Amino acid sequence: MYKIFVNPxxxxxxxxxxxxxxxxLTENDLYIKSSCGGHANCTDCVIKIQDGTDNVNxxxxxxxxxxxxxxxxxxxxxACQCFVKGEITVDISNHDKASDEQRRQNKSKKVSSSIRLRKKSEVDEIINERKEKALKKRESRDEATWEKHWEKDPSSRPKKLGGGMRPKKIKEIPEYSDKKEDQE
Ligand code: FES
Structure with a gap:
């Protein structure tokens, strides 16, 4: 058993x-914040060794x-990873239960105030409004679009460019074939 002084x-x-x-510390009814249960995951349990830094692991x-x-x-x-092997002085001033609880309550209040429940009639109204908007947008786009304009006016149909055809076979030039025979 080792003696430790707890500040403040x-x-x-x-x-x-x-x-x-x-x-x-928790066994002695002192509050130390911890969210991971002492598995070195949260860093909530940070404390300060004021004296006797050599007396800890x-x-x-x-x-x-x-x-x-x-x-x-x-x-x-x-604190969850610290083991004492001599006399130390430890500072736990950043662990205040009251302020932590207050902060937690404020957080939950903020969340609950930011959530707004709507009535069914309100939701239906919003959905209808959105549908109307989308319809109007589509109609205006149909009028202005240039896509597939030949379907509206067949005379403006684009010409076929003849792509995708096999190249024609090249005819042999007689003069060239004669020269080839002479060389042989
Ligand atoms: S309790 Fe979470 S890191 Fe120590």
Missing amino acids: KDLTLYVDENKSLLEC EPTFAETQLLGNVFHITKERL
């Missing part, structure tokens, strides 16, 4: 070296993938 709560706890800091591979290799500069660790 001014608490002293004794934690088990085989348990992660996240487990130890080296950052795990999963942790460095998320936070980068900057622990010695930022002193930030994922």
Whole structure:
């Protein structure tokens, strides 16, 4: 068991070296935000080791993938990946349950206010309006279009260009064939 000081709560706890800091803190009724359940996926459980940085395990591979290799500069660790092996002071000031809940409520309020339920009659009206618009658009396009204009006026039918035919066989030139025989 190792002694840890928790700031800004001014608490002293004794934690088990085989348990992660996240487990130890939550077991002692301290709120640490976590969405992945301690599987090093969310980075919500970030805490700061204020003192005793040598008394915690080296950052795990999963942790460095998320936070980068900057622990010695930022002193930030994922609580779920951090195991204590000596006395430390930890700062959990960015984990405030009340403000997190408030933020969550605001989010759900925003979503619910942005969803507007329409009555069936309103929906039908909108559908009819759209259909009318589409019909008008199609009609105007039919008048203006130049596509297949020969169907409207057969005299303006485009000429056939004679494509897709086999090339004619080239006739042999008599003079040329005589010269060829002389050479042989
Ligand atoms: S709890 Fe999600 S990364 Fe630690």
